[in-house]
Amino acid sequence: FFVVPLFGFANAGLSFTGVGINSLMEPVALGVGLGLLLGKLVGVLGSVWMMVKMGVADLPATASWRQMTGVALLCGIGFTMSLFVALLAFNDPIAQDQAKLGIIAGSTLAAILGCMVLIGSDRRGMKHSISSGA
Structure with a gap:
């Protein structure tokens, strides 16, 4: 479970020298970070909610909407593929960082x-x- 993300992190090539809170407020960093956090939350939880409301799927009997929200938040950990896409999307090394x-x-x-x-x-x-053994 940890090998691929660890490999991606080790090969990300990001230096934390001079990185502060202001760096996180740059438009690219803010957009990508919020996209992972809020975009995945809205997309995953919204899809599950819509499928349940349409009768296509049922929420598991032992699961709550709060638990589904937690799982949807965990979907925002998309680290390895996000790095790959970011390197393809941005040509500028500063934007990549x-x-x-x-x-x-x-x-x-x-x-x-x-x-x-x-x-x-x-x-x-x-x-x-x-x-119950289930």
Whole structure:
């Protein structure tokens, strides 16, 4: 689980020298970071909600919408493919570095928020599925 992201991070070629909060406010970094965090959240959670409302799918009996929100947030960790796409999308090395910074910040924030939401969610369903052998 950790080999591919670790490989991507090691080969990202991002130097943290001179990187501050102002670097995160650059348009490319901000757009890429928020795209990973909010875009994945809205896309994944919105798709699940729409499928449930249309009757195409059912929410698992032991899952809550809060848990689905946590999982949707975790989808924002798209680190390796995001680096690949950013290098293809931006020709300017400065824009590439800003995109890499946004990817790292967005993925990290998505991981932290997703874990916090899941840790804080109701665990009754999880205990039920474990105790029933399902």
